Amino acid sequence: MSDRKRTPGIVWLGVLAAIVVLTAGGCAKKTPALSLLVWEGYADPSYVRAFEESHHCKISASYMGSSDELVAKLRGGSASNYDVISPSSDVATMIAAAGLAAPLDLSKLPAYPRLSERLRTMPLVRVNGNVYGVPFTWGPNPLLYDTTYFAKPPDSWAVLWDPKLKGKISAWDELSTMYMAAQVLGYDKPDPNHIYNLSDGELDNVRKKLIELKPNIRKFWSTGGELTNLFENHEIVAAMGWPLTTNQLRAAGFPIGETIPKENTTGWIDHLMITTASEHKDLATEFLEYMIEAKTQKMVTDVTGYDPANSHAAEFMTDEQRKTLHLDNVDEYMTRIYFWQNVPRRDKYNEIWNEIKAAQ
């Protein structure tokens, strides 16, 4: 047996050694680290860094593209990879009920009572008398448009179906696009919440309506950055988006307009939760407290353009900023937003959504 022929064994040994070394390296944690799975914009260095310094820890964030992605990740066994999550109002209840999040000790969250009472008292994250999440931010999914293309703001979602916009719009790769079509079809009358529990017949109409929209769709977007790019590269002129996109495009000097059309729009209340599997629950609780403090909330608003759950954040703002965020008239503004709710037949919605995407 020559040395040459002995090589395979040595190679295998090397591979084994490499695996051992790599996994060993992964186990050796020195500074505590918090891992976040949150919406884009919720781990901006402008406020996260201060927490890292004061608590001598490291924060790493992954961004989610849709509520379903978050659920699928938690369900699929990745829950133990994350300490803090930011589910929206559509899946927060289900996550709490499924035991994927840990109940919170409100006594360790002194800022909690200062959060908007309306948001706090919603039944979304209350299961069996426990509170599983803190409201963090809220906002609408507004209609964004390129102001150089639209002389005056479009006043209806129906504008997206305009044949003149062939290949000029983008749609969110998320169930919200279905809710929007349901609104255009008038299924939000009389009960706005009906769009979260449509019948088979209504869902079929939504499917048809959205397949009609497809010639106008240049590209489905699934991250805020992607939508920002589509506008910047002049691929599209209108889309349902996030205030975050508006903020980013304005900062880049892009002529972006944002409006809530006459049909109103869907919106969300994002909550911060701690996963059941988290090994750093105390640190995570301190992070939650930090994130809902009025000062932090103001900084989050600066980055995202979302409304703060802690209305005391307004104390740090200019009048103009308060106006932009409708904080001067919150109650009226909130009536324009149909906040996401638990969708009982989410799998059916998802199936239809996949069919819409797969259709020719």
Place this chain on the structure above:
Amino acid sequence: MTKAAPHAAAADPAATAATPILSIRQVIKQFGQRPVLRGISLDVAGGEFLTILGESGSGKTTLLRLIAGFEDLDSGEIWMAEERLDRIPAHRRQVNTVFQSYAIFPHLSVFENVAYGLRAKNTAKSEISERVTQALAMVKMGEFAQAAPAKLSGGQQQRVALARALVNRPRVLLLDEPLSALDANLRRQMQVELKSLQREVGITFIFVTHDQEEAMALSDRVALLRAGLLEQVAPPREIYGEPDTAYAARFIGQTNLLRAEVTDGIASAGTIVWRTVGAAGTATYSLRPECIRLANESAGIPFAATDVSTARFRGRIRNQTFGGAMDLIEIDCGNAHVIRARIANSGILSGEREFEFAADDAVRVREGEDA
């Protein structure tokens, strides 16, 4: 091997044919900075079996590839009858090649391999079938027509390669060491067949080999190539019997090279003295081992005989190798001077003996440039 008959092949018709079928004129070829052929001129007569003989690196395969058209020459010309050959591409030359490693197309049957050249010339189907069958019969491969080449032995592939080339009736057939991959017995058998085949079809064969025995057995003429230059071109008997150079003498057959001083028609190498012709001075003589015989000592002819038409010398038998009809004997003549002789079997010899050879058998040769 018997004593070479000088001039015996001089009248060979091939060597003196009036119009050569192939004419190589002052051909020079370099690979990069390395000269491979340094000015080759050679005429080949129609129907001739010419062997290009040389050591590896002598340029013999390159010369063949120039004729076939696989390489471009740097200067010189190659003519086929009235046609300038070196200016037309390989596929238009009426020349076919049998490759050293056969180059049988692995994806085609034996039949299709042989038909390949005919199909390239759009020959009629019926004619293809007829000629291929004939060609395969000629090389005794008729029953393998539908076989896949991978299933054939080396010798069988060699026959297919021959049939594939001959079926096109080329004016010149080039053979690049075609037998070198065969084992010794098969090789001798193929040599015989090749020679009779060539007589049968009457096509000019240019055969490249490094094996001098093969060259002698097959050829009408041998062109001995040495480092890109032709050393000697002659029929086998002539090149053996009367080598022009020491190199030719040594390369073709075994020989003893004797350095001699020539004065007044007498050559003397040490104590060996014989009659010779040619200019006085230092000269080299080639003496084939089989030209040496045991002297009849009982005849009592004195050692320093005046009759120098037969040279005599004494030496001690150093080594004797049995060789069937003739034994090879190494004779130590003193001063580290060893002469090899082939002696018809006369039992084990030993001690100091006297030997003799005919003066005519010592052939005066040129030393060559770096011998």
Place this chain on the structure above:
Amino acid sequence: MYSRAYKAGVTIPPLLWVSVFLLVPYAILFCYSFWSVSPAQVIVHNWNLQNYLQLARNPIYLQVLFRSMRIAASVTVFALLLGYPLAYYLSFHAAKRKDLLYQLVIIPLWASYLVRGYAWKTILGSDGVLNGFLQYLHITHKPVEFFLYSPFAVIITLTHIYTPFTLLPIYASLEHIPRNLVEASHDLGSSPWSTFRRVILPLSLPGALAGATFAFVLTLGDFLAPLLVGGPSGVMISNVVVSLFGAAYNWPLGAAISFCMMLLVVTLLFVTERLEKRLAVS
């Protein structure tokens, strides 16, 4: 010949590797395909054929599969059209430039898939290099939209990404053709073109087939290109799988599709391998 320890040393690790990282996951996947998701979004182990029936009943899945196969076939054709001549040039005519050109062909393989995808985005976009160039030359007056976010973009991107995979086996098969066969063909009176047709092409077919299989199978399983540069209707079968696993949390249905795809690909590989062997022998 070899000691038992040596034999065990070289055979057990690969077997373990294959079992742990291939066979076991496939078996688990196969099991999933017979389970279902409860209304409470929990995967329950009640064995049934519901997922396969759904695939057969809902035409959308076959439709997407056929679309994926069409795209894969187009990419295969383009990869062959690009890869074969380049491989031929490399093998027969590149001479001293051979090593350099070979490296140039290989280097893109080291670049990240995403980088190459984004590169095409900047080339094909409405504000992209190609549209800018065409408008500069006054060939077009407004951006050509089908360049990006279209099947066209997917095919171009995947052709770019998978052509090296097609080229390499072709190059290898061309390199394996003894050069004296080419000389023999010329010697027997075949012109260079006829030599290519009668000798080089048939002998390189196994390589071309292997290359085509690479391009087809890799494209069929691709999901990033449709995501990056594909249009709203350019969803391919792997995107459906990704979305079933990633967003819809319908692992059982995703597993059923994956298993069908695997069956398809394995059948394809089996057939092409048989074909390659036949081509190689005859």
